[in-house]
Amino acid sequence: MDSQLDERKKKILKAIIRTYMETGEPVGSRTISKYADLNVSSATIRNEMSDLTDMGYIIQPHTSAGRIPSDKGYRLYVDELMIEKENEINEIRQLMIEKTDKMEKVLKNVARLLASNTNYAAMVSVPQYSGSRIKFIQLSRVNTTQLVAVVVSDNNVVRNQIIDLEEEMDDETILKLNLLLNTNLNGVPIQDINLGMIARLKEQAGMHSAVVAMVLDAVAATIQVDEDDLQIYTSGATNIFKYPELADTSKASELISAFEEKKELAHLVKEHMADTGENGISVYIGDEMPVQTMKDCSVVTATYELGSGMRGTIGIIGPKRMDYESVVDSLKSLKVQLDGLVEGTREKGG
Amino acid sequence: MDSQLDERKKKILKAIIRTYMETGEPVGSRTISKYADLNVSSATIRNEMSDLTDMGYIIQPHTSAGRIPSDKGYRLYVDELMIEKENEINEIRQLMIEKTDKMEKVLKNVARLLASNTNYAAMVSVPQYSGSRIKFIQLSRVNTTQLVAVVVSDNNVVRNQIIDLEEEMDDETILKLNLLLNTNLNGVPIQDINLGMIARLKEQAGMHSAVVAMVLDAVAATIQVDEDDLQIYTSGATNIFKYPELADTSKASELISAFEEKKELAHLVKEHMADTGENGISVYIGDEMPVQTMKDCSVVTATYELGSGMRGTIGIIGPKRMDYESVVDSLKSLKVQLDGLVEGTREKGG
DNA sequence: TGTTAGCACTCCATTAAAACGAGTGCTAAC
DNA sequence: GTTAGCACTCGTTTTAATGGAGTGCTAACA
Numbered sequence: 001m002d003s004q005l006d007e008r009k010k011k012i013l014k015a016i017i018r019t020y021m022e023t024g025e026p027v028g029s030r031t032i033s034k035y036a037d038l039n040v041s042s043a044t045i046r047n048e049m050s051d052l053t054d055m056g057y058i059i060q061p062h063t064s065a066g067r068i069p070s071d072k073g074y075r076l077y078v079d080e081l082m083i084e085k086e087n088e089i090n091e092i093r094q095l096m097i098e099k100t101d102k103m104e105k106v107l108k109n110v111a112r113l114l115a116s117n118t119n120y121a122a123m124v125s126v127p128q129y130s131g132s133r134i135k136f137i138q139l140s141r142v143n144t145t146q147l148v149a150v151v152v153s154d155n156n157v158v159r160n161q162i163i164d165l166e167e168e169m170d171d172e173t174i175l176k177l178n179l180l181l182n183t184n185l186n187g188v189p190i191q192d193i194n195l196g197m198i199a200r201l202k203e204q205a206g207m208h209s210a211v212v213a214m215v216l217d218a219v220a221a222t223i224q225v226d227e228d229d230l231q232i233y234t235s236g237a238t239n240i241f242k243y244p245e246l247a248d249t250s251k252a253s254e255l256i257s258a259f260e261e262k263k264e265l266a267h268l269v270k271e272h273m274a275d276t277g278e279n280g281i282s283v284y285i286g287d288e289m290p291v292q293t294m295k296d297c298s299v300v301t302a303t304y305e306l307g308s309g310m311r312g313t314i315g316i317i318g319p320k321r322m323d324y325e326s327v328v329d330s331l332k333s334l335k336v337q338l339d340g341l342v343e344g345t346r347e348k349g350g
Numbered sequence: 351m352d353s354q355l356d357e358r359k360k361k362i363l364k365a366i367i368r369t370y371m372e373t374g375e376p377v378g379s380r381t382i383s384k385y386a387d388l389n390v391s392s393a394t395i396r397n398e399m400s401d402l403t404d405m406g407y408i409i410q411p412h413t414s415a416g417r418i419p420s421d422k423g424y425r426l427y428v429d430e431l432m433i434e435k436e437n438e439i440n441e442i443r444q445l446m447i448e449k450t451d452k453m454e455k456v457l458k459n460v461a462r463l464l465a466s467n468t469n470y471a472a473m474v475s476v477p478q479y480s481g482s483r484i485k486f487i488q489l490s491r492v493n494t495t496q497l498v499a500v501v502v503s504d505n506n507v508v509r510n511q512i513i514d515l516e517e518e519m520d521d522e523t524i525l526k527l528n529l530l531l532n533t534n535l536n537g538v539p540i541q542d543i544n545l546g547m548i549a550r551l552k553e554q555a556g557m558h559s560a561v562v563a564m565v566l567d568a569v570a571a572t573i574q575v576d577e578d579d580l581q582i583y584t585s586g587a588t589n590i591f592k593y594p595e596l597a598d599t600s601k602a603s604e605l606i607s608a609f610e611e612k613k614e615l616a617h618l619v620k621e622h623m624a625d626t627g628e629n630g631i632s633v634y635i636g637d638e639m640p641v642q643t644m645k646d647c648s649v650v651t652a653t654y655e656l657g658s659g660m661r662g663t664i665g666i667i668g669p670k671r672m673d674y675e676s677v678v679d680s681l682k683s684l685k686v687q688l689d690g691l692v693e694g695t696r697e698k699g700g
Numbered sequence: 701t702g703t704t705a706g707c708a709c710t711c712c713a714t715t716a717a718a719a720c721g722a723g724t725g726c727t728a729a730c
Numbered sequence: 731g732t733t734a735g736c737a738c739t740c741g742t743t744t745t746a747a748t749g750g751a752g753t754g755c756t757a758a759c760a
Contacts, residue, residue, distance in 0.1 A: 064739045136492045238603040255589040
């Protein structure tokens with residue numbers, strides 16, 4: 001496939017993409033002929049460019065314009081031509097150590113930092129605790145007709161819910177339920193909790209009582225993660241205005257709406273989780289995008305993991321001519337920071 | 351002040367504002383002369399308009415253009431010239447009855463509906479439980495080095511926090527603390543809980559123990575609402591593109607950033623809470639705005655109240671030529687719906 | 701004194717035409 | 731295989747011309 005491309009063609013393609021990344025304008029043969037380690041005239045470049053156009057790696061917007069990379073061209077660039085270079089985002093580590101009090105805030109800041117560092121739009125999804133287990137469950141009486149259910153998982157995420165009782169429940173029953181819940185569910189992975197399991201619990205608790213059944217259902221609901229609940233923080237949506245090819249009103253409007261609504265971003269996160277590439281980094285270019293709204297963009301996503309199965313996604317959304325190298329780099333670096341975050345906290349806390 | 355304006359001038363000003371709202375273009379004398387109940391020629395209108403310009407109610411963008419309303423003009427319109435008309439948003443009530451399961455979702459939907467109904471940008475702040483009281487507190491042991499603190503307030507909002515212990519704590523101490531907390535804090539309004547109160551509790555608990563002090567501090571932190579924590583949902587930020595006077599890149603970018611960051615919106619909410627006008631509705635026009643970013647916009651905000659002191663803010667952000675009547679109307683109607691929401695839920699739940 | 705018609709003038713917006721220039725593709729020579 | 735040269739294309743920018751909405755003023759009228 002790409003072995004059709006000899007060294008020089010590759011060099012030229014790379015030069016075209018690099019230049020186009022900077023300027024956002026179609027690039028011409030003369031510009032490339034001046035490129036450092038390529039000592040050929042513009043005419044030769046023209047011939048090569050003509051070939052590259054035929055092969056579909058670059059596109060000519062109109063007869064007398066320069067060339068711009070096609071999706072296929074970008075793809076080749078990301079897969080082969082890109083050389084990774086080191087790059088640090090110490091700011092983020094700093095920030096995280098300073099205030100790890102609220103996960104929310106950290107993630108918001110991560111998004112903000114990412115956006116301002118890259119000049120693209122950034123998103124961060126709040127980690128889902130996929131592999132985590134139940135550590136502790138407690139039902140407590142709030143008053144005669146209300147209980148509160150508290151569920152703590154082994155990554156210290158606490159979920160809770162108020163349960164309105166339809167009939168009174170005595171202390172003994174509550175005690176019994178607590179015992180039942182903890183003996184049966186402690187250590188159980190959250191995604192293993194299903195209707196069958198709850199049914200079995202109901203039996204054990206004594207199926208005569210509708211109230212007990214109701215309470216158990218409520219507890220199950222407390223545990224279960226709501227699929228639509230995927231929270232996402234974004235930042236720098238307006239960075240897209242920096243790239244004329246995305247900045248016209250209708251496109252920008254559509255994109256920014258997607259950022260505001262977050263539904264499509266959630267879709268993107270799910271998609272990424274499904275087909276995570278090597279390093280846990282995926283690159284979607286133009287039409288490869290699972291989300292139609294962003295077909296004029298490229299998206300680079302990375303999975304991060306906060307210990308014990310809490311997995312989230314960070315992503316950068318930008319123009320197709322985004323600087324893939326530095327974006328992939330930033331994400332990788334950030335991913336490492338986030339992956340290390342839990343250990344850091346634990347040291348501090350314990 | 352405004353008694354300087356005779357009936358005809360008022361009518362003309364009103365006509366100018368109405369027309370400008372629709373078109374967004376400067377309006378000329380001929381247009382107004384054709385206005386229904388104003389049987390005078392354009393020349394007469396010109397004279398009157400000249401006066402209105404001198405008085406500062408309308409502005410002339412350049413010599414040979416029509417006039418546009420000034421902030422002062424809009425202000426007069428909102429304060430005097432606007433006649434409220436009835437208008438219903440049944441959709442919202444419907445929506446709320448259908449799925450009251452998650453407050454979050456309802457509020458998100460409220461924002462979305464508001465934005466799509468008005469064609470402006472909408473925001474909804476998650477209510478803060480300002481006047482609410484503590485109903486129930488419980489410390490539970492999760493394992494040897496961890497407690498979880500759960501605080502339920504009388505409007506059924508549950509807050510919780512994991513507490514990492516630096517040294518072990520026996521069950522008896524936990525029991526004692528639970529008793530202490532509930533006897534001393536039950537029924538106490540949340541904003542009344544301060545450092546002095548906590549200090550007193552610490553004394554009662556036995557000031558010898560650093561662990562106990564730490565736990566009490568953590569409980570206090572759990573109770574206290576984080577000031578920066580004001581959550582805000584937005585929708586329809588991109589509606590601003592519909593109004594050319596806001597749609598140029600730099601302005602739009604700034605505005606949308608404000609929507610994304612939410613910090614300035616939070617500021618707006620606080621401001622509104624402070625100086626709520628009659629009906630709980632405030633109107634900020636142009637430079638009256640507490641937030642600099644939005645000085646080219648108008649904002650209409652309303653307070654809603656979900657029973658027992660839970661107060662939140664809904665708001666509409668649009669161009670200065672926004673249709674104040676229908677916006678105020680929508681907000682009022684919505685406010686009523688939201689105010690009635692808690693009763694509705696309670697009926698269903700109990 | 702208030703209202704109106706008429707008209708010259710201003711200034712923005714639109715359109716049309718012209719000049720520009722970056723870039724290609726081809727050919728012929730090296 | 732590489733290169734210089736040149737005609738040609740086509741989008742962009744510049745400039746000029748035209749049109750028209752709207753004002754401000756004056757003079758006449760009720």
